[in-house]
Amino acid sequence: MTALHDTGVAATGAARAKVPAATRPAPLAEGALVPAGTAATRGGAPFATQPVDYDAVLLLGFGGPEGQDDVIPFLRNVTAGRGIPDERLEEVAHHYRHFGGVSPINDHNRALRAALQAELDGRGHRLPVYWGNRNWAPYVDEALQRAFDDGHRSILAIATSAYSSYSSCRQYREDLADALEATGLPLEIDKVREFFDHPGFVTPFVDGLRAGIAQLAERGIDVADAEILFSTHSIPNVDADRSGAPEDGFGPGGAYLAQHLAVAEQIMAQLGDRCPWQLVFQSRSGPAHVPWLEPDINDAMQDLPARGRKAVLIVPLGFVSDHMEVMWDLDTEALQTAADLGLAAVRTATPGLHPAFVAGLADLVEERLQGTPPERRPHLTALGPAYDVCRPGCCENTHRGFRPALAGVIP
Known part of the structure; x- marks a missing residue:
């Protein structure tokens, strides 16, 4: 059984299907532009500068199986609506089966929830932290129901993903809308900004790269003879192009590509640009004829x-923790490719439970509690700080269209 928060309340129904997709938006307050938003966000302004007395925090996760029997039901949830037969899902299942059918993402989010709770408690905030997943227990609707039953009515959500794209931002907002429709709860829900260039997210990568450079030095390899590969999840080009707000006009690759490049440049600047680097991609799936962001990390190493x-430093720039796509696609496949090519390789750390990352998440909560104006919010690139309220038409999914979503202006 999976604990939702410190009181030990357990999640149930792990193997159930996901909550059906919302068919209508959450109720709009009179004159509001943002479904289920608080007074600070419902008017639709990009930044919420009015203090809000939130009474709970919700950590939003992807979810993952907890054992061999969970793998196929979990993958059915991930691919719901696509009609993919179990025999094809089994082709992906071997990644999980290699690790006993257990994804590390759930244990990480349990630990992150506890660390964030301790950080908020230490700052004097009486804010219980709940945790809900898209694809596995505890599901988002279960977490919201528990928060409501505990007496909470105004919730600030944090997605465990830093960048703009459909799957890393808008889909989490859809999850919230799905859960509100499924439960019918009269809740106000906002979401913190995307934190791709917040110092709390960037600092762990800088520290990790410095440690990786030291590891190469211990093996007698100068960093000048290495190449840094900043790796993130590949997505279809059409989805990348539509990531972020249309009004910002990012062009090819959209906000998703621009944000990753900006963060990589910031990290290299902090390290003194000591060796070559490139942005690479991993974990591609789907039909071969559909263009996805390239180059794949394994292809990038070939020449x-x-x-x-003589060496590569692999930086999992797109990921918050060591979940399956880090442990399999990088620690297994990419490191094997490097060995086959005779390259020394070090995979650097994800933010995980780095104190700066945990403190940064608490900072994001505090800026919404206090209504901090955008000019006073920490950000390390010219692209930040990101919006509190997603703009109309952001992060469109070209196959699904604009489904109901919270924490943003319709659609």
Whole structure:
């Protein structure tokens, strides 16, 4: 059984199907532009500068199986609506089965929830932290129901993903809308801004790269002979192009590509631009004829020996924790590719439970409690700080269209 929060309340129904997709938006207060928003957000302004007395925090996760029997039901949830037969799902299941059918993402989110709770408690905030997943127990609707039963009515959500795209931002907002429709709860729900360039997210990568450079030095390899590969999840080009707010006009690759490049540049600037680097992609899935962001990390390594590289430093820039796509796609497949090419390789750390990351999440909560104006919010690139209220038409999914979503202006 999975604890939702410190009182030990357990989640149920792990193997159930996901909550059906919302068919209508959450109720709009009179004159509001943002469904289920608080007074600070319902008017639709990009930044919420009015203090809000939130009474709970909700950590939003992807979810993952907890054992071999959970793997296929979990993958059915992930691929719901696509009609993918179990025999094809089994082709992906071996990644999980290799690790006993257990995804590390759930244990990480349990630990992150506890760490964030301790940080908020230490700052004097009486805010219980709940946790709900998209694809596995505890589900988002279960977490919201528990928060409501505990007497909470105004909730601030934090997605465990830092960047703009459909799957990393808008889909979490859809999850909230689905859960509100399923439960019918009269809740106000806002979401913190995307935190791709918040110092709390960037600092752990800088520290991790410094540690990786030291590891290479211990093996007698100078960083000047290495190449840094900043790796993130590939997504279809059409989804990347539509990531972020249309009004910002990012162009090809959208906000998703621009944000990753900006963060990588910031990290390299802090390290003194000591060696070559590139942004690479991983974990592609779907039909081969559909263009996805490239190059794949394994392809990117192929010509490095011919260019005199002796080593690679693999930085999981798109990921918050060491979940399956880090442990399999990087720690298993990419490191094997490096070994086959004769390249020394170090995979650097994700933010995980780094004190700066946990403190940064608490900072994001505090800026919404206090209504901090955008000019006083920490950000390390020219692209930030990101919006509190997602703009109309942001992060469109070209196959599904604009489904009901919270924490943003319709659609």
